[in-house]
Amino acid sequence: MTPPVTRIAPSPTGFMHIGTARTALFNWLYARGRGGRFLLRIEDTDAARATPGAVEAILDGLTWLGLDWDGDPVFQSENAARHAQVVGQLLASGHAYRCTCTPARLAALPHGYDRQCRDAGHGPDCGPHVVRIKAPLAGEIVLDDQVQGRVVVAAKDLDDFVLLRSDGTPTYMLCVVVDDHDMGVTHVIRGDDHLSNALRQRTITDAMGWPVPVYAHIPLIHGADGKKLSKRHGAVGVAWYREQGYLPEAVCNYLLRLGWGHGDAEVISRAEALEWFDLPAVGRAPARLDEAKLDALNAHYIAEADDARLLDILGIDDARFLAALPLLKPRARTLAELREAGAFLLAPVEPDDAAREKLTGAGDALAALAQALQEAEPFDAAGVKAAVKAVADARGVKMGAVGPVLRAALTGRTGGPDIFASAAILGRDECLERLKGVQKP
């Protein structure tokens, strides 16, 4: 078997849709898991929709997700001459025809185009015209889809759709088929909103005598409410996930599990995904966003992530934060939580209400803690713990009455990572400084 060639063909709309990201992931996995190639085509023919920076949004999104493409991206608009050439071939071979029907006439037709010009034999000098495909009039068009199964449509239900507009620009329907063929695409894996297009595109492929690619139309992603994903759901763009502090490997794992599964596996490494991913296991029902699942996966990948890499992503260059990462990582669901949980390491944090309550009237305990920490030896987690224990014993109270006071003084919070280890990381001088700071009226 020759290795597959897959592609994604996003339109540059200004951001990268999470559905596009999942389609890219499936295409990437399918190709790379089989020694094949994954291509990128920017469908920029609809110039009115293209916005500046839109291409960058796609390239950045793919790069962030670690989905590298082979060769340079193909820009569909650059293939205009080739599209026109194919239309010429289809006209010459009798698979397409010029149609001079006016927009007004077309608008008045009750059931779509009535094929009035199909056998009129209009030549190039027929005046303003579009070029239409001569779709078969009888029989069936069959598509064996890897996800949807066998899809059959009666030829009479397909129209003679437009290939070339009256201004000479090619339509999406034509461009996709020509570009996929010219790029050597063997597998078209895309959203199932394109399923009916595939049946039309098949007419062009057959008319050109080109090999028919394998099709796999994957269900779209819906919101947690089961409704079609829209801006209202918030989490629509890849950039949002990045900004919210999700790691790319968590997002990939999550997207992979949306609509595809391998037994009970939830945490799936990229190597496993490459080995396991296949099209028939993609479900036919729309997948739903599930933030709890994403958070759980992100927590897993944060806990596993390399410390230096995390600091780099957070843009933090701090020895204490680095030293505290083993304490912080297992507790964070997102990078934002990680940053928040470790903020006290970078600078004193204004106590929140709960912490302030712990500090109220705790002057004696704070003074005793300061004294104990002054003398603690060595100043490591165990040494700090022993010192705090001695303070509790001397005051005839439990550790639970003193530890939270220390935590409130050092971190400004009532919860967080192990306070003795945290104190050790802050260091003796900083701890004493902070204990003094909260004792001031």
Ligand code: GLU
């Ligand atoms: N440009 C199309 C889109 O963004 C994709 C076409 C295709 O994958 O065939 O929906």
